[in-house]
Amino acid sequence: MYGEPALPPDFDHLPYVNPEAPNGGSVVSAEVGSFDSLNPYILKGTVPWQLTSLVTESLMGRSLDEPFTLYGLLAETIDVPDDRSWVEFQLRPEARFSNGDPVTVEDVIWSYETLGTQGHPRYQTFWAKVESIAPVGDRGIRITFNVQDRELALLAGLRPILQKKQWEGVDFASADGLDIIPITSGPYVVETYDAGRSVTLRRDEDYWGADLPFRRGTMNLDKVRYEFFGDETAAFEAFKSGETNIVRETNVARWESEYDFPLVQDGEVVLSEVPHLRPSGMTGLVMNTRDPLFSDWRVRDAMMLAFNFEFINEAMTGGEQPRITSYYSNSPLGMTSGAAQGKVADYLAKYADSLLPGAMEGYELPTSDGSERNRANVAKAIGQLEAAGWTVGEDGSLRNPGGEPFAFEILLENGSSEVASVVDMYVQSLGRLGMQVTVNSVDSAQYKQRTDGYDFDMTYFRRAVSNSPGNEQVLYWGSGTADEPGGRNLMGVKSPAVDGLIRDLLTAESTDDFTAATQALDRVLTSGRYVIPFYQWNVARIAHAAELTYPERLPLMGDWPGWQPDVWWWEPQE
Structure with a gap:
């Protein structure tokens, strides 16, 4: 894309592989x-x-x-x-x-x-x-x-x-x-x-x-075999018993407390930590802006304020995992704090009329004092809901001027106990605002059918992004694909600024321009308050059979499609 490839025309192998790796296993x-x-x-x-x-x-x-x-x-x-x-x-x-x-x-x-x-x-x-x-x-x-x-x-x-x-x-x-x-x-x-x-x-x-x-x-x-299980517990038990021989663990607390079973103690299972330099991407709960309930950014802001990340993170990971702060956090492509400067400000200025508060002047996710009640942010959330026309009535329920309750469904796929636990804590917080929330877990086929048709109010969302964003950004956030069945723009973003900044990064002719356009896009997406972010994974934690081996030289992108099982090999143990 820019400059020359790192490897010469006569390169022998990719630098992060073992060219002498044996076949087998x-x-x-x-x-x-x-x-x-x-x-x-x-x-x-x-x-x-x-x-x-x-x-x-x-x-x-x-x-x-x-x-x-x-x-x-x-x-x-x-x-x-x-x-x-x-x-x-x-x-x-x-x-x-x-x-x-x-x-x-x-x-x-x-x-x-x-x-x-x-x-x-x-x-x-x-x-x-x-x-x-x-x-x-x-x-x-x-x-x-x-x-x-x-x-x-x-x-x-x-x-x-x-x-x-x-x-x-x-x-x-x-x-x-x-x-x-x-x-x-x-x-x-x-x-x-x-x-x-x-x-x-x-x-x-x-x-x-x-x-x-x-x-x-x-x-x-x-x-290479993939065994499918109904939930995370059954999948983990299969690994502990040796039925499967590799697993990725996304929860630090569980990694530190539950991986001392006999196969680990006997050295038959190895615990590996693999760092990477990829952007965090976005993982959390996405709000469907096609739903009138979430079309108002002030309502989405209230939903962000009500999510007590510090309390949830402590409960889920012992507070060990940092929060995702933007779509490209953990990388040079991520937005910086404070007001936009230089080329980033120039790019944003072209779309000033369509920007939401925080894009130009700076936006940071709400933080709490870590207590369960999260009083300060709940008060701010109530203020944003009132500005959007929602008030708490005498019966304690949140209603609009027409008397309709603030009621919605969180759609989940069966099997993810970690996500379900996070949602349970979040629903308790939403109840304090007078919202009526239903959590519905469905099988994978029904989940795919409903998300393909955008038949949801809020659901779990995970979107990986790379160090080389390009045309896939149109699929992720472009207005032209927002209503196509089976698309990846689950939040339904239709923003002139997003569309324009995607064009800007696609036509950038220098690394500086490309970086500035991506940082500007990151600001617009994050200040759009479309997804309530969870914690990030800057280190992949992989438990695997001792025979499964990978090269010491890790690639820039770490544990990413193209690395495991691609460059791994089977090394028999004495």
Whole structure:
């Protein structure tokens, strides 16, 4: 994106892998929830999220050390002009699908067109910016863009490539995700599955790209299996008994108090802590602004004030985990405290008429004294609710001038006891404001159906962001996708400032401009009070079988898709 790649054209392997890692062994993880599809490329169905990174390949691949750099994978060469108005790829002649068929130009063009028009909505934003896609000789594909967007040349290298002939005569968008498992060219293939309960991936011993510099030292484990459980307790018990052999722990207090079971004491399970330099992203409770109840920013501000983070954090983690302070906190892309300065202020000034209080002058999340009652912030919350037309009546309930009660539902997915505990404490605080709150936990299929259709008032929200934000920001917060079913803009943001700042970061031609535009976007999103933030995870805590090993040299992004199980290997213990 800017400057030159860190690795030379003749690099031997990625710097954070062990190029001598042996093949063998298995990793078995416990997942909470279920699945009813193994096709991650369409909207229909619930899919194990890991499939896209292990069984699918794209023309290029990402280095976890370089947020804005891609290296050739299916593509042998990449050409792009200075203005980035088009990009041209030449396929590697040795590239093969898992059934042995060559990956062809026709497969690539069909994949881009089909995913862009019939696939999951996340692929449609990119396709809308494509003016044409055409073959160039026997192995070349040129993609020409219809807008100025410097990131598109990189995004063009990250689309999944499927086999065209598998889908002849099949309705791609409505195909059953268990009857037709997509044929791909990746290092793993689906070996077996038990719908809703488990799926096992097998390392393809005939994988075409095993000797590529980009792949050397990766994809070492023979089997990758995911076991699904109804809740966190059952998943943890499966790990403690040895039924699974790896787990990520997100709660510091639990990490320090509950990981002394026999397998740990005997050295059969190792506790690893993996730091990273990624932005915090946003995790918390999201308010659906499509709901008139949460369309008023003053109501959302009151909801933020009522969330007693200090008390909840002490109860859940012993106060050990810092709070997420913005979408890009823990990184240089995060907003700074106080009033906007310099280029950040210049970017914000263009959208001054649509900014909410705090964006320009500075905004910080409310803090409490740590007591359960949270009196000072509750008083402020009442003031904001009154300003928005809500008052507490003689019966103690919060009502609007028409007498309607302040009543809403918090929608949760079955299985997350930690989130449920946080919500229980929050609901008690909301009750003191006179609100009528219902908590409804549903199974994964119903949860997906309701969130895809934005049929919720408030729900749990987790959105990871990277050190290289780009066009995915349109999907996360853009007004153009806010009402598309299955979209990722759960809060329903429709802000001229957000849309404009996304355009600004996409067209930035220098690192300074890009950073300033992202910091400005971070200010607008955070001051929008769309999500009530929880605590952040700046260190990944992973308990795993002693045989599961990873390199000492960690990538910039730490524990991130592309690291585990990708660079891990099986080291037999004496």
